[in-house]
Amino acid sequence: AQKITQTQPGMFVQEKEAVTLDCTYDTSDQSYGLFWYKQPSSGEMIFLIYQGSYDEQNATEGRYSLNFQKARKSANLVISASQLGDSAMYFCAMREGNNAGNMLTFGGGTRLMVKP
């Protein structure tokens, strides 16, 4: 079974609007971490935001927030006030277990396109 599922291969959003990128995960571990990375057309991977499984508050970083619903095993990324520079691939990833060095498992990504 897929450990990380991103069901939206591509999405459009109007500039200045908010957008939600979906991510569901599958793990039997109680301790895990969820990450979102951005990959612009230039190819580099940029860390955006992190949510630990024991964190009670949803993570926020500037215009990025993570809508963490533990019971549903979802960790959706919300981007507020979209900008043209937000057009990119977005990857959700999970790290399982207590060992902080455990590998990341990535989803297939969502391509976000921001319309002017």
Place this chain on the structure above:
Amino acid sequence: DADVTQTPRNRITKTGKRIMLECSQTKGHDRMYWYRQDPGLGLRLIYYSFDVKDINKGEISDGYSVSRQAQAKFSLSLESAIPNQTALYFCATSDSGTSVNEQFFGPGTRLTVL
């Protein structure tokens, strides 16, 4: 200057050739990783190293080998390249001393095997 650098950035080679991709970091991180990304897909882990002389296989290590020559250097080798190893390769680092332990990625190496 970039904290995580990869050389070369682009490489075209032929089937059967030996290829080495190099990664260097100035972040002082102890952990380093090699991933590959195929078109339209997420990243998959090839090998990782928690410290010098510590090497661990990832999800897709067949056909690859690595060497951690120093804390700052982690190289990936394809002993005999084949066309299905054509992909974008990323090196990443992380610091085991942080609670989040996020991984920082290099710019990637685009490898084409003809």
